[in-house]
Amino acid sequence: MVEKGHPRYKSLKLREKILEAYHKGVLADAGIIAHGRGEAFDYLIGEKTRKPAARAIKAAAALLLLAKNPVLSVNGNTAALVPEEIVELARLLNAKIEINLFHRTPKRVKLIEKILKEAGAEEVLGTEDEKLKHLKGIKSPRATASPRGIYIADVVLVPLEDGDRAEVLKKAGKAIITVDLNPLSRTSQKADISITDNIVRAIPLLIKYVKKLKDYKKDELKKILEGFNNKKNLEYMLRLIDLQRMRKL
Amino acid sequence: MVEKGHPRYKSLKLREKILEAYHKGVLADAGIIAHGRGEAFDYLIGEKTRKPAARAIKAAAALLLLAKNPVLSVNGNTAALVPEEIVELARLLNAKIEINLFHRTPKRVKLIEKILKEAGAEEVLGTEDEKLKHLKGIKSPRATASPRGIYIADVVLVPLEDGDRAEVLKKAGKAIITVDLNPLSRTSQKADISITDNIVRAIPLLIKYVKKLKDYKKDELKKILEGFNNKKNLEYMLRLIDLQRMRKL
Numbered sequence: 001m002v003e004k005g006h007p008r009y010k011s012l013k014l015r016e017k018i019l020e021a022y023h024k025g026v027l028a029d030a031g032i033i034a035h036g037r038g039e040a041f042d043y044l045i046g047e048k049t050r051k052p053a054a055r056a057i058k059a060a061a062a063l064l065l066l067a068k069n070p071v072l073s074v075n076g077n078t079a080a081l082v083p084e085e086i087v088e089l090a091r092l093l094n095a096k097i098e099i100n101l102f103h104r105t106p107k108r109v110k111l112i113e114k115i116l117k118e119a120g121a122e123e124v125l126g127t128e129d130e131k132l133k134h135l136k137g138i139k140s141p142r143a144t145a146s147p148r149g150i151y152i153a154d155v156v157l158v159p160l161e162d163g164d165r166a167e168v169l170k171k172a173g174k175a176i177i178t179v180d181l182n183p184l185s186r187t188s189q190k191a192d193i194s195i196t197d198n199i200v201r202a203i204p205l206l207i208k209y210v211k212k213l214k215d216y217k218k219d220e221l222k223k224i225l226e227g228f229n230n231k232k233n234l235e236y237m238l239r240l241i242d243l244q245r246m247r248k249l
Numbered sequence: 250m251v252e253k254g255h256p257r258y259k260s261l262k263l264r265e266k267i268l269e270a271y272h273k274g275v276l277a278d279a280g281i282i283a284h285g286r287g288e289a290f291d292y293l294i295g296e297k298t299r300k301p302a303a304r305a306i307k308a309a310a311a312l313l314l315l316a317k318n319p320v321l322s323v324n325g326n327t328a329a330l331v332p333e334e335i336v337e338l339a340r341l342l343n344a345k346i347e348i349n350l351f352h353r354t355p356k357r358v359k360l361i362e363k364i365l366k367e368a369g370a371e372e373v374l375g376t377e378d379e380k381l382k383h384l385k386g387i388k389s390p391r392a393t394a395s396p397r398g399i400y401i402a403d404v405v406l407v408p409l410e411d412g413d414r415a416e417v418l419k420k421a422g423k424a425i426i427t428v429d430l431n432p433l434s435r436t437s438q439k440a441d442i443s444i445t446d447n448i449v450r451a452i453p454l455l456i457k458y459v460k461k462l463k464d465y466k467k468d469e470l471k472k473i474l475e476g477f478n479n480k481k482n483l484e485y486m487l488r489l490i491d492l493q494r495m496r497k498l
Contacts, residue, residue: 019278029268029281036285040431044293182289 011039011047014081014200026111028103031076032159040204041181044241049205052236053197059228060157060177060193061209062221067155070095071125076104077160078199081113083119085203090121092210095157098149100128102162114177125149135172135194143168150170150174158187159199165189179203183237194230196237258289260296263330263449270329275360277352280325283409290430291447293490298454301485302446306475309406309426309442311470312460315422319344320374324351326409327448328361332368334452339370341459344406348375349397351411353390358441374398384421392417399423407436408448415439428452432486443479445486 006012006105018035021027049057064070070093072086079086079099089095099112106128113124125146132144133151142164145151156169158180163186169176170190178191179202188194195202213221255261267284270276298306313319319342321335328335328348339346348361355377356435362373374395375381381393382400391413394400405418408428410434418425419439428451437443444451462470 015282019282022278029271032278032281033264033268033285034286036282036287037289038285040286040289043431080449182292 007131009043014115014198018077018080018152021076021214024111025107026080026115027076028101028108030103031080035077038160038181038198043053045181045196045237047198048222048240049197049201050237052233052240053195053202054205055228056193056195056230056233057197057202057205058209058213059225060195060205061213062224063175063177063193064093064206065097065210065213065216066218066225067093067095067153067220069153070157071149071153072097073100073150073156073158073161074098074112074116075100075160076108079115081200082203083115085207087100087116087120089203089207091209092207092214096146096149096153097121097124098146099124100144100150100165102142102165102227135168138168138171140164140168145172151200155174158191159203161187163187163190183234183241193228194234260291262448264288267326267329270325273360274331275364276325277350279352280329284326287409287430287447294430294445294486296447296452298401298446299486299489301482301489302444302451303454304443304477305444305464305479305482306446306451306454308443308474310455310462311465311473312404312424312426312442313342313344313406313455314459314462314465315467315470315474316342316344318402318407319404320402321346321396322399322405322407322410323347323361323365324349324409324479325357325361328364330449331452332364334397334456336365336369338406338452338456338459341456341463345375345395345398345402346370347395347428348373349393349399349407349414351391351414370408384417387417387420389413391419394421407440408452410436412436412439432483432490437483441479442477443483445483 020030028045052177072090072095074086074097097116099109101108109128113127116124125148130146133147135143135145150156153174155175161178167185167190175192177193178187179195179199180188183196257399267281271281297463321339323335323346335447338491346365350357350360358377361377365373374397379395382396384392384394399405404424406426410427415436416439424441426442427436428444428448429437
């Protein structure tokens, strides 16, 4: 329905995808509101991958390649926007894919599992068939984890995640990578690597970096990580947002 | 359902109101996405009325009091969030209330009319009972106006309005006041007075200013307007957003 010439064509196409997923029941109400928040932040960063985001993505590739048990955590918005990319990334990294939902219902889990399977996933963890464990014994729905996935993971990619969950994962000793358009969100502030970018741009670029760094030696990957400072990187990102905004005036 | 102690209590209560209206059919899909965008911008301005916004609200009160035919334009989000306040403001100003929807359907117009009537409105324009005119003869659904309302208005308050509509109103020679949390939006940039604030804070404060300035002489009201520069005011707002953001780090 959106015309190609529209100045906000890409943004409106994404919105259509999100709304379609919502009406199918893949997303909870909070998912579309969150998408709206994301639109605002994406607008403020200029709707493109800025340099600090690219640096974070490169570091994330290195960390994921160094991981023993990497897991990609998937929620409704991620499944709606980048299912094929998540499957490809998991394949490249030999990582597990695990569903984790804030507003978890058996129906929604089933729908997301179906989307991931249709996108080519061979195995999807965190479904209703599994008996989930609680990280650190925390009896919160935000602390559940598949015993074969996040429970034993050392590195977890948690795109579009909420602050409570990010905190639980950190407490459980996981290294976490997030994709979050708000550099000031609790999740961005808690994560080891915070990618301030739209997930539809970030995951494809992460795939590129994983392919590029795949044959690097461990030492070289570690060097990339040592050269990356997440706190500083988030500060650079904030400064860019300012410049971007002022330039448009 | 949201606990009072939650750091984002107010924001989450508003979200509940918006979702309730959405599920009743008052809002289109775009309305909830727009609310999400608003949440992000409100967060960036610190979720309070900043000084430039208060200045814009004061100027808006003066302009509305000087108007011959002021009209308050109401869409779904406005009706969901501040129906009583709109009715009170209209009464104080002797202004018309007119429904104008981007995603107009007879059902949605009826629902909003009902909300406004229940909030105490005696007359609501822009309903299905009227034969709407087209501003400047522009044959777009964004150009419709009630012949007794916006069509003959000199000053229109158009909160949460889209850029195309704002442009049409300007072309038709109206002075427009907007409430929009994005100081860079086309609407904010086009408006004569742009209030960068959350509508749930802006309209109550506008009511206060109208009450305060109600007995001022025309000359005094004009002086308030002359002392207000919308472009400069938007720049102040942008600078405040930066400071706010940096301070939180």
